[in-house]
Amino acid sequence: MRFGVLGTGMVGNALATKLVSMGHEVMMGSRTDENEQGRTWAEQNGPLGRTGTFAQSAAFGEVLLNCTQGAFTLDVLRTLDRGDLSGKVLIDVANPLDMSHGMPATLTICNTDSLGESIQREFPEAKVVKALNTCNCQVMVDPGRVPGEHDLFICGNDGKAKETVKSLLRDFGWKSIIDLGDITNARGTELLMPLWMRLWALFGTPDFNYKIVRN
């Protein structure tokens, strides 16, 4: 399958690298096709991996992953040809973190709205599935880094899109995927990030994850 990974930071890099390792074709997108992180990655991950602009990446991918900084995601998506989003699954991995006031970061959208909902509302032609935004990027693509049972949350309005994403997540190694329901549930998962950042500081490692324990 062809994937467009929007964003060349740590999260985009981890996901794009994983997808290439699974035999998928990936175009990593950034503001310019001169982006150094993107070029370096493409050199190391060709020929399946290549790099381009956000617009080229969105046009290339059958499935898109939003790995941009959440505070700027909507601005990035507005630069795309909307036809390149039409009917496509858009996995929203981002959290709307505001680090401009230092750490711990706060959120630019929260409580009565979420980034996932904002994207779906502004781009109804895309099938937005919120996923992977509640753990570190190395854990995203290798959940076995955290031992034992732990959970991944997903939500979205389109059942078939969620099945596509669940299948991909199982290929990543995820065993317990909790489907919370429609995209408004992104409010709940994006709000896990403030505690996550505090736990990261406390533990001194990002190799941990949430699990919901129940009968």
Next chain:
Amino acid sequence: MRFGVLGTGMVGNALATKLVSMGHEVMMGSRTDENEQGRTWAEQNGPLGRTGTFAQSAAFGEVLLNCTQGAFTLDVLRTLDRGDLSGKVLIDVANPLDMSHGMPATLTICNTDSLGESIQREFPEAKVVKALNTCNCQVMVDPGRVPGEHDLFICGNDGKAKETVKSLLRDFGWKSIIDLGDITNARGTELLMPLWMRLWALFGTPDFNYKIVRN
């Protein structure tokens, strides 16, 4: 020990009942000492359990538990004689939920502030410890309702106050207590509530809890 439990709702009832069952003296406080829930509870839980106004409860308790509705907590605390808070451990169990727009509830304070911090800032004479606000009230007082290992988060500025609270929580049956640090960490734990409410709706039971899985 003598406890003042502010609030006669489900949470206050569960905690006050548990404390009496452990042999502690408890005064449950509400707006008036005519409160029917408080009177019924005191009849069933006397002589160790009794009821009174918020002010009487705060004066009575050596340790206080805030079990009021979080959206109204500061208003309630402002009615107290501040001398009755001085030097006392105040366990803040509340979440600042706004249910006026229906369910799922949103938060009246979040992201750049929290209820726990707000209380500590306005009442520096109290030793505020945020705890127990991330699970259902029956689980708070009987963590064994949820099988296996799961976590309780606490935070606060005063180390001795946190030790007092940890000791009480261990008496309740809590085995894994994660001390997040100072009271600003209440932001993280109060933000777990939106996901908690969605999980409650999804599972159809409040008998679940968060666990942080790590190496």
